[in-house]
Amino acid sequence: MSSEQKETLRATAANANLTSYEEARRTFDWSEVEKHFTWHSTGKVNMAYEAIDRHAEGGLADKVALHYSDATRLEAITYAQMKANSNKFGNVLRQLGIGKGDRVFIFMPRSPELYYALLGTIKIGAIVGPLFEAFMEQAVRDRLEDSQAVAIVTTPSQLPRVPVADLPHLKHVILVGDDLLQLAAGQVDFKAEMAQASDELAIEWVDREDGLILHYTSGSTGKPKGVFHVHNAMIQHYYTGRIVLDLKEDDVYWCTADPGWVTGTSYGVFAPWLNGATNVVRGGRFKPQDWYDTIERFKVTVWYSAPTSFRMLMSAGDDTVKAFDLSSLRHVLSVGEPLNPEVVRWGFKAYGQRIHDTWWMTETGGQLICNYPSMDIRPGSMGKPIPGTDAAIIDDNGNVLPPNRMGNLAIKTPWPSMMRAIWNNPAKYEEYFRFPGWYVSGDSAYMDEDGYFWFQGRVDDVINTAGERVGPFEVESKLIEHPAVAEAGVIGKPDPIRGEIIKAYIALREGFEPSDELKADIAKFVKEGFAAHAAPREIEFKDKLPKTRSGKIMRRVLKAWELGLPTGDLSTIED
Numbered sequence: 001m002s003s004e005q006k007e008t009l010r011a012t013a014a015n016a017n018l019t020s021y022e023e024a025r026r027t028f029d030w031s032e033v034e035k036h037f038t039w040h041s042t043g044k045v046n047m048a049y050e051a052i053d054r055h056a057e058g059g060l061a062d063k064v065a066l067h068y069s070d071a072t073r074l075e076a077i078t079y080a081q082m083k084a085n086s087n088k089f090g091n092v093l094r095q096l097g098i099g100k101g102d103r104v105f106i107f108m109p110r111s112p113e114l115y116y117a118l119l120g121t122i123k124i125g126a127i128v129g130p131l132f133e134a135f136m137e138q139a140v141r142d143r144l145e146d147s148q149a150v151a152i153v154t155t156p157s158q159l160p161r162v163p164v165a166d167l168p169h170l171k172h173v174i175l176v177g178d179d180l181l182q183l184a185a186g187q188v189d190f191k192a193e194m195a196q197a198s199d200e201l202a203i204e205w206v207d208r209e210d211g212l213i214l215h216y217t218s219g220s221t222g223k224p225k226g227v228f229h230v231h232n233a234m235i236q237h238y239y240t241g242r243i244v245l246d247l248k249e250d251d252v253y254w255c256t257a258d259p260g261w262v263t264g265t266s267y268g269v270f271a272p273w274l275n276g277a278t279n280v281v282r283g284g285r286f287k288p289q290d291w292y293d294t295i296e297r298f299k300v301t302v303w304y305s306a307p308t309s310f311r312m313l314m315s316a317g318d319d320t321v322k323a324f325d326l327s328s329l330r331h332v333l334s335v336g337e338p339l340n341p342e343v344v345r346w347g348f349k350a351y352g353q354r355i356h357d358t359w360w361m362t363e364t365g366g367q368l369i370c371n372y373p374s375m376d377i378r379p380g381s382m383g384k385p386i387p388g389t390d391a392a393i394i395d396d397n398g399n400v401l402p403p404n405r406m407g408n409l410a411i412k413t414p415w416p417s418m419m420r421a422i423w424n425n426p427a428k429y430e431e432y433f434r435f436p437g438w439y440v441s442g443d444s445a446y447m448d449e450d451g452y453f454w455f456q457g458r459v460d461d462v463i464n465t466a467g468e469r470v471g472p473f474e475v476e477s478k479l480i481e482h483p484a485v486a487e488a489g490v491i492g493k494p495d496p497i498r499g500e501i502i503k504a505y506i507a508l509r510e511g512f513e514p515s516d517e518l519k520a521d522i523a524k525f526v527k528e529g530f531a532a533h534a535a536p537r538e539i540e541f542k543d544k545l546p547k548t549r550s551g552k553i554m555r556r557v558l559k560a561w562e563l564g565l566p567t568g569d570l571s572t573i574e575d
């Protein structure tokens, strides 16, 4: 199909921050963006200062930095208050002897306190590690063990899932509760300490390459990887906030992602606040009415969400849309999974908005391939690389392929927010950079003759369910801890709403019979022992699983069974 015939949604925003994509690609220079930051006078910098204090001191003191709401709370926090509260938390940590380079984890539901803790940690130069509140003990243990975290900020109800006794490095448990807490040794009452702490803090000025944040994410083998990012990422967060989120001074911006996921920090904390916007956070579970109510109540202008959410909103129907006033919206974006053309078409009809797909990864730290308000959208395409970066499709030998050929999606190194390490695992880090000059994403894609990139799939077995990356190996490892399970192989099964669901093929131990009760019990075992989002939604029992002679379960064969496809080369199969 020639590009003229391709379905197109025309560029709409003549007054976008990025007026001409083509021109910016020719003229853009990162050093221009760098001038925006404080290090040009001091040589040092701090992300939290640039995001909050700079605005609190620079005329935005009384502007709302955060509109927080959930079923029981409704609070507006100004930039001045955000500065004061994060300063207080920085002082609480310092009094505990915590400082630059230490790892401080946050394991709690969204709340204003979560944001004070996150920013306060960064202000003293410590490295913050946000965790999904839904994690169970094993998931928490893996991450705290690997990072050797010295402190965790959590709530009394999450505390039973923090295996304190097994974590020798974990010295401090900071509890965010409603009432005065009965404290055990090593525990700290967040509210009581915050009440006493000074709201003046000497910020730790750090080098651009000093540690900022650790996001654990899944690969196809082994335990989760700690993706390590540094303060320098602010250059990209600020810039993409301007040209991709198109943030302007009076925008009210809502990113629906949890800070346990990189989207909830890069674009739920850093990008909006670096740009001085008003940020909206909605706590609690997804419900279409609550979401639309959030847009209506706060008059959200820029909205960043994910395909699974848009698909759920689509299935909630047009009448639900019509029951709310969503006329404040002017820019809508999506990330995390392929955005179906059908969803783009529906969004255009239902909201009168083009949904702008954006592609990036935990490892890339920031957006890389995007659709921009001033550029035509081709529904189904992730868009084009941001100015200042280059993307290409390369073959398995690192050669760049011509347009319309499928291959490995790769990004030319470096870019400002690129990960700087996999914590404790240099070999894993090197794998991404095995072709000199390229970062290899693990996604397959092609580029059309006009430079638009089209996602095709993962090249590995990583599952993407409702936008969350799940490593099949971690789920399999948990499954075989169940007394009935002898062998387990886990794949992503295509699903109209969630993109993929987790399906487990299981061979039972001697003496166990397949039954629906057993399926439910096995799913519950993963849910309660590991994480709810990693529990298989579908289980199928088999007498035997296909394995290589070295004993590795062949997920590709399971996937072929599932899709009714030929199983391909079976020469390495066991029998």
Ligand code: WTA
Residues within 6 Å of the ligand: 217, 262, 263, 334, 335, 336, 337, 338, 339, 357, 358, 359, 360, 361, 362, 363, 382, 441, 442, 443, 455, 457, 458, 464, 467, 468, 469
């Ligand atoms: C997938 C998310 C298709 C992809 C910020 C990538 C996407 C992985 C898109 C990263 C998109 C992300 N279209 N697929 N627009 N965006 N992905 O690290 O497979 O949780 O490699 O970060 O999600 O997931 P992660």
